Amino acid sequence: MTQRGRAGRSATGPRTTARPKSDLANRRAQLRAVIEPVVTEAGYDLEEVSVSRAGRRHIVRVIVDGDGGIGLDSVAEVSRAVSAALDAAEEAGGDLVAGEYQLEVSSPGVDRPLILPRHWRRNAGRLVKVTVKGGAPQADAGEGDRQITARVVSADDETVTLDQDGQQTAHRYTDLGPGRVQVEFSRLDQVTDEELTEIDDSDDDDDVEDEER
Incomplete structure (x- = not known):
């Protein structure tokens, strides 16, 4: 909005x-x-x-x-x-x-990346894709990293609990890359019209010259 x-x-x-x-x-x-x-x-x-x-x-x-x-x-x-x-x-x-x-x-x-604890906390219940440091390497992640898709269960100042296929695991933020919320078509009623508008509006910024980046 x-x-x-x-x-x-x-x-x-x-x-x-x-x-x-x-x-x-x-x-x-x-x-x-x-x-x-x-x-x-x-x-x-x-x-x-x-x-x-x-x-x-x-x-x-x-x-x-x-x-x-x-x-x-x-x-x-x-x-x-x-x-x-x-x-x-x-x-x-x-x-x-x-x-x-x-x-x-x-x-x-x-589409805002989840970086800070409050970002994760405010997206409890949503499905996210995130890179976890360590573990078996994957083609779409760095060496020793793995990318998972899981649901945010809860988050505090130090860790976030993710549910992947029914298994809940607590991860320290230092072990995670930026999280990306996944829009679930079966749950579109939980996504506000303003949030969807933000995604649509992002396509209109291609002709704007960004002087910061």
């Missing part, structure tokens, strides 16, 4: 000069420093901040999530709060984004 914010304005107008990656990384860090307290105060986690360019306009994408997910109304509220915080920072003299920008606030799609 995406809430599109208004275009921000710079006192000097749009600028299109290419910037070094280090400068973009600094801007991303500055943006995160402004945005994260706002998201945290609203009761959610800031998952990602990215800056990309489409034509003359920059796009600031903010991904937020929380236990139980985040609804469209909450996304809109967070978007307004983040927009106000960015405006205040700009007025205080902070050059956060060069030129015009568009703010997009959204929740993670089902």
